[in-house]
Amino acid sequence: MIEPDSALAHGLFDAMAAASFDGIGMTRDTYGAGEQRAHDLVAGHAGMLGLEVRIDAALNLYLTLPGKERGLPAVLTGSHLDTVPRGGNYDGAAGVIAGIAILAAWAKAGMTPGRDVTVIAIRAEESVWFPVSYIGSKAALGLLPPDALDVVRFDTQKTLYRHIQELGGTPELIKAGTPGIDPAAVYAFLELHIEQGPVLIDNRRNIGIVTGICGSLRYRAATVTGRYAHSGATPRSHRRDAVVAFAQLVDALHRHWLAMEAAGHELTLTFGQVNTDSRQSDFSKVAGSVGFCIDIRSRSTDSLQQMDRQVQATVAALARQHGVIFDLGEQRRSQPALMDDALRRELARSADRLGLTHHEMPSGAGHDAAMFANRGIPAAMLFIPNANGSHNPDERMELGDFDRGARVLAGALWAIANV
Ligand SMILES: [Zn+2]
Secondary structure, three states: OOOOOHHHHHHHHHHHHHHHEOOOOEOOOOOOHHHHHHHHHHHHHHHHOOOEEEEOOOOOEEEEEOOOOOOOOEEEEEEEOOOOOOEOOOOOHHHHHHHHHHHHHHHHOOOOOOOOEEEEEEOOOOOOOOOOOOHHHHHHOOOOOHHHHHOEOOOOOOEHHHHHHHOOOOHHHHHOOOOOOOHHHEEEEEEEEEOOOOHHHHHOOOEEEEEEEOEEEEEEEEEEEOOOEEOOOOOHHHOOOHHHHHHHHHHHHHHHHHHHHHOOOOEEEEOOOEEEOOOOOOOOEEOOEEEEEEEEEEOOHHHHHHHHHHHHHHHHHHHHHHOOEEEOOOEEEEOOEEOOHHHHHHHHHHHHHOOOOEEEEEEOOOOHHHHHHHOOOOEEEEEEOOEOOOOOOOOEOOHHHHHHHHHHHHHHHHHHHOO
């Protein structure tokens, strides 16, 4: 087996960091200058390596090493290149760079896979910039709802339509539902990604093989409204305390979460943003309003729905009890996705052949692989150990761990491409 070109990969990580450093972390803003620099860097290298380079209407980038039978559905591998503001260098980029390092080594050695192998650099995976998830992969698969093009980026206030157009994309084609790639022409999708939690390092495993990607059920802009009142002069019986009602909501749902776990459900429940109104709240006032969000994630739609029913029942009970009004706002969902059994086995076999250990695990974070899986394309993911989580400047993947993961991916890709 030919080793992936690790020197090329390490050089690309350095170049990517130099092009993205914002003074604190890495910023490759979605459909902005940062993401574009990363795409230019990758496309430039692919051209030098002799790979076929193609860009679709949503500016996703496809780099192809032609196979022996060009009419066969291709194997795709890759990930995204954008980051959250002040993020890390490896979230997303590792999957694209691994693919390039593999194809570069094969091309140099004159190895021709049985079918085309394509590295895809996907746009707009981080939903922090635009309030829509998986924009790039949805557009690639012809699944982006037309009205998504009207959403605005949080910092520029310009629409997604305009951002894509200004970088040379063709939003009209996306709006018409024209896919960037024919799903029938994709044999499988494999995504290498850093782990965003501590599981692999804690368990001392070389790679993670993902069993499924969690879906989510979210209320991003919920409020509870009570009544502002004097903290000393208002007896308990006369209070409509939004903070107390909210605190009881957190406690009740947290207890329900524990009970669901005890019953065998796998899910997470998070209240990531909570605020009182800084203009009206005060240490000497009963709080009249709390804004919050709820994020529920699970691989099981049933678990998501069960927790949601508990949310609805609990807010109804607390509203009566405290004389407050809960408004959960708009509910947003993404579908869970199961990874393909045969591809998972191929990754495990590849790790075994290399004498590397693996760990089967769900992904709590969303990934583009979920879009491919939900479109009916067999998909799988492998995780690389990574300290300090992700979406922050301290994420730290060891390059040795990356090299081992890239070798596992290479072995699996070669096997799948020659089926
Ligand atoms: Zn990512």
